[in-house]
Structures are given as structure tokens and as C-alpha cells.
Amino acid sequence: MAETKRKSLGEWLIGAKSDKQVWRGYVRRRDALRPDYRAVMRDIEGYIYNIGVMDASGMAIFTSVIDLFEEGQAAGQPVLEVTGDDVAGFAYEIMTAVQARTWTGDQAGKLNQRVRRHLAELGAAK
Numbered sequence: 352m353a354e355t356k357r358k359s360l361g362e363w364l365i366g367a368k369s370d371k372q373v374w375r376g377y378v379r380r381r382d383a384l385r386p387d388y389r390a391v392m393r394d395i396e397g398y399i400y401n402i403g404v405m406d407a408s409g410m411a412i413f414t415s416v417i418d419l420f421e422e423g424q425a426a427g428q429p430v431l432e433v434t435g436d437d438v439a440g441f442a443y444e445i446m447t448a449v450q451a452r453t454w455t456g457d458q459a460g461k462l463n464q465r466v467r468r469h470l471a472e473l474g475a476a477k
Contacts, residue, residue: 373410380417387430388420395442402446411449416442 381392395416399409423433434441451459 370410377410377413377417380421381413384417384420385424385430388424391430391434391438392417392420395438398439398442399446412442412446415445415449 381389384392392413396413399412419433420430423430431438
């Protein structure tokens with residue numbers, strides 16, 4: 352019988368070393384942004400955390416946003432030209448797109464399929 356490695360208290364509290372390295376790499380990229388981009392990035396981080404995205408997809412969301420921000424900054428665009436005036440809508444669209452590519456998005460798709468199938472079996476489908 353294979354043994355499963357238990358996480359240390361430190362891993363439970365702050366994540367695995369590789370997660371910490373990924374986070375630190377992201378923070379270095381964020382901190383290298385111009386002040387306007389950096390401020391908006393921090394606001395987006397707060398928004399994502401406040402709506403409850405605390406899993407691995409959160410890092411994927413941040414990475415997607417910072418990729419766009421680095422491109423926009425390199426092109427000399429103002430930050431709101433990249434995000435549009437509705438920054439929350441921008442963040443939500445990216446979050447939705449990223450989560451659609453994750454286990455959560457897969458489960459949501461399966462739920463929708465099951466509901467349609469069950470309703471069809473009951474003759475209640477539109």
C-alpha cells in the first residue's frame with residue numbers, strides 16, 4: 352500500500368514551496384509594473400480575493416491579467432485602455448474564462464448537462 356505524504360503545518364498555512372515560488376515570481380512581475388498598472392493590479396487582487404477565489408485558479412487569473420498589463424504597458428497604453436472603464440467587469444470576464452478551463456468550469460459544464468438531461472427525461476425541457 353502506497354503511503355501518502357502528509358503536508359507539514361507550514362505547507363497547510365502558506366502552501367507548498369513551489370506555490371510560494373510562483374507567488375513570489377508574480378509579485379516581482381506586479382511590482383515591476385508602472386504605478387498606475389500596479390495600483391489597478393492590486394485592486395483586482397483584492398476584488399478576486401473578496402469574491403472568494405482562493406484556489407489555484409486565482410493565480411491563473413492574476414497571471415492572465417498581468418500578461419495583458421505587461422503587453423499594454425509595453426505598448427504605452429493607459430491602464431484603463433486595457434481594462435476598459437468597468438475594471439470589475441474586466442476582472443470577472445477573465446476570472447470566468449480562466450475558471451472555465453479548470454476543474455471548476457468542467458464541473459459547471461457537467462452540472463448543466465445533467466440538469467438538461469434530467470429535465471428532458473421528465474419531459475420538462477424547453
